[in-house]
Amino acid sequence: MTESANTPVIPADGLDDSLCDPTVKLRGPGVGSRRIFLFGASIAATAYAAWLMTDVLGADQLTIMEMVVVAFFTINFAWISLSFFTGIVGLVLRGLKLDAITLKRLKPIVRKGRLRSKNVVVIPVYNEDPNRVFAGLRASYESLAATGELDAFHFFVLSDTRDPDIWIAEEMAWAKACSDLNARGKIFFRRRAENTERKSGNLKEFCETYAANYDHMIVFDADSVMSGEAMVNMAYLMENNPDAGIIQSPPQPTGRQTLFARILQFISRVHGPTMSAGLSFWCMGSSNYWGHNAIIRTKAFIECCGLPVLSGKPPMGGHILSHDFVEAAFMRKAGWRCWLIPQLEGSWEELPPNLIDFAIRDRRWCQGNMQHARLMVAPGFKPLSRLHFFMGVMSFVSSPLWLLLLLSSTIATLQNTQLTYSFFPGQFTMFPQWPVDRSFEMLVLLIFTIGMLVLPKIISILMVCLGRDRKQYGGVMVLASGLLETLYSALQAPIMMMLHSQFVFSVLTGNQVGWDAQERDDAGVPFKAALKTHRTIIVIGVVWGAIAVFVDTAFFWWLSPILAGLVLSPWLTHYSSSLAIGKAARRMKLFVTPEEYDSPDELRALARINAESGEDDVKDGLLRLIEDPYANALHSALLPVCKPDARTAIEIGIIYEKLARLGVESLTRDEKLLILSWPVKPLDQIMAGRDHITAEGPKPAS
Template identity: 90%
Template structure:
């Protein structure tokens, strides 16, 4: 793919499409793009300025020290961050409350398609060491749903494997063949494995685009855990056909499928509050929305022309290949004049969450490394202002945590300094009248309520809207309110833990430490208490020391800080209990943290659950042994390999490995040795045994 195409104006993106063939009822256009952003950012700036003035008035009532100035600076930066989120949520609540489309501002209506699809579409599923049973269960559920729409002829599926585990590799091939046979989908579902895993997922898609994608108009990108309804996929393709200047259309995927308490809480609040935030984001982003890397449809030629990622100068983690590629690809799309849309009403799009806080943090650690690279693109030439804002928001999604931590630490230091000061009633020798200390307790209370309100009010209103709405039975009926209260309490305790972890991640990236990009944990895995204690022991020590200092400094300050300290000290218990599958299932029986996907399961998720339950409950078999013993799997594997011949050196290396295999068995081979053999047609059992007999025949008669 080329690096960056020449920019073109938005109006030039029709590419010869006949306007008479377009459906005007699904045109992605809306009034007042500039005024929307002026309102949102103007309100955010005004609220931030007021909060900063209030903080300065509180701290500067008597004397404003240097440390108090630092507190004001950190507070202002953090408050600006949360105020944008607050007003986005408020706009989303308004749109949902009045049933308005976030883009057109007209009454929200379902997409009514006229005629069949004219485009060629492909669903691509990049995988890396994932559970093949889960990957192909999701594919089959989506495929069957697509068949039910009658539009299956407009779609193909590609599984793009970057797997480096030899056993999973062979299991993927067998699962692909079984899916093709069961669904009668030969020539519709394809499998391709890359020999070299360069640039991770973005490199996987790049290689696909360079070899296969030119046969298609659009591609829908899945993650390994993605599931989409056929209606959602057809609607996305229909929108792309009728909006020829659209480069990306993103659906808001809903998390589902996990049963641990941690995952259930996140699934609940995402289902309740997520549509609010999606509507608000779509309202002010309009055609400059972001791309989240999956559950989205992309115009293939536009992606090929302008989404080749640069390699950043310097060494990883801040240099090298860009890890969080999705934000950057959306920015390149906008740079070239294509529009990127977030469509909140595109339902039927699902994904899965990590099952516990530790796995959630591991995923965040990878994302942190990728998002921090975006800081280097903030001032790169040619990007649109909103693309730069998305880069900044990506950085701040992790950078805000160390800033909050610095704010709290500087507040502690400032309080300590103030307790050590003896107030001077006559600060100047020329002052005839004393200056009395000013009590700002009321202003401090106002500031505290104002800040907490900005954080939680949109979420509370979203919960109340569901509680008072007609669909509350889908969320557990009268227990919705209890679920909302418990989620708020849990979030308050979890927030300081994530603050400390994210601060650690940012520090780790900035000091040059990088992490691998392994497969996400996709089972309902709990966290033993010892493991949670080991992970959070530093956080506990910090919380205890910090609490002791705060109590020594000022009792009132200690109680003000107590919600933060409680989260830190209780971290291992919170992580352990929230990862419990038993507690999660008990909550489900009590109708706590219920989502509509549980009360009225869509056909796609029901199919996914059935196929997952039918999968054998065993580890992936040894792939090489499977090929040696199973002629069908062996022939299948050979047919999927590229047609080529090994050079002389490779032949010698393979021969040595086969000799080791024949003498010592499969268990003696290393992972790399298995990958070396599997990269070429594998000898069947009779040939290997024949080679072993030849070796025995050559041995001296007296050898043992």
């Protein structure tokens, strides 16, 4: 099979707008008033908190450092306030069972007639476990087949893999999936020779080559799984909303069993729908794109989503890494709408299994999001797109701002302890100025701030606890799960504050990060590794605590939750990564999600397919092709039909000579990639009269 034989040819369908179903139109009242309410409330709350902080600190006299404290507090509180009111709106919508867009009673999507569009599910991968990638594809494919709409979809695995062994394993897994599912002509595989621009470049190359054959594409991540109903509903919504460029589903995290991942899965399942509903309410047709588990109109994407290369050197310059926000902004700039549909269920993803892998993923995202600071002032973007860029930047910059707030508070407290209060500050003052007690106002400010941080989440937990489906979350143990999650989040927050601050500083000082595959197994963190990672954080916590005790005992106790998280960081990371503790929590009905209580068909299929594939490690890809004629023929058929130039042919010849004399293990990764880029010679041609080659190398000459 040549590459051309692996290319689907479908006539593009022009969809007739007159056939659109008016019952699924994405329209809603009062777009402007929604945003005026939400941002007005956020600004008012921030102004009140800033005034209260100023009143507390300036009761006697407001020093320069206290002014700095007020400034950092105001910025951080504005970020908290926007999240708070988004959550409150989401809670109201969930409580009243209202659609976030139409503000009408929530109703299931009822399709009228079959799909008229041609759709493609694209799965960009980079050095991922082929068994897991194709297990998710097969589970989604089987679910889609059950809807009766399989003819409207194709699947494309878009490989950017640079590991030669994984590359060959991907090809074999693709062939097996096609055979087992009888899906030849439905599931396609393509590997790029060069992975320029990473994932965004992968999709760009696909769009330039194949996407004109399709009306819409659903973008998966390597760990994505979607129900057939969800995919068909997304395509149906796109058909009936011709101005929609992107429709994003809110993927639910699932599938991990470590304590860390279980805690995040639980709170995402409990509180995530609240935030999704609130975001959809005020973003409306200017919602964001999260990079996967979304459907995109290919025509719009091809026309307006080509990403620019930023001037300057990485990390702030060069290719844009966090492409999803930018692509949504270009969609809006061109007049297309981007929607977040909270009620689109049947969409799942997987989380990193521990705090360190979670931080590694955030490190990659930080570099990409920091680039968005340059796009906030770029011409042509819609105001809400600029806000999304700002929110992306703030998701990481808020950590160093919080750290600066705490540090400036420490310095201000130290200064105040060194001051001798003057009852007669002026030369001609006849009456004394007594110190003012602001302890009540401080208590109000503290309660106000903590309430803004945790109240929406607490109400979400209570809603689940009082709802009919609480059994799916562990029954009465929901409250215990919520309490423990809140405690864990409080301890984890200062750790992430320090890590994010380090990431931001690293990016701003010109250090860029690699972009490797995410850890997708339930991997734990040994205590020594956690201690090595967090040793600087521990030292900072101990020194900071000692200074706080010296400055003011009351201030030390106010700071103690932050210090506890820093000092306990290696223990928290190590024990939260434990698979055994995670499974024990499951037995105690802690951090249970509906997907565990009554697993959907797609997730059961995923577990079944993963179990059937077993723990088969990726084999040496080159050796596999040398020894297996079927694998060799398959690989050759998937390669481009062309010949190497003279220089490349000489290099390949030298590598084959090395292979014949010293064995497969003597070749470097790049040498393997080079000869795998062309049809591989079978064993007899390689040896040409030499001794048999094995994984251990050739037998020594007698």
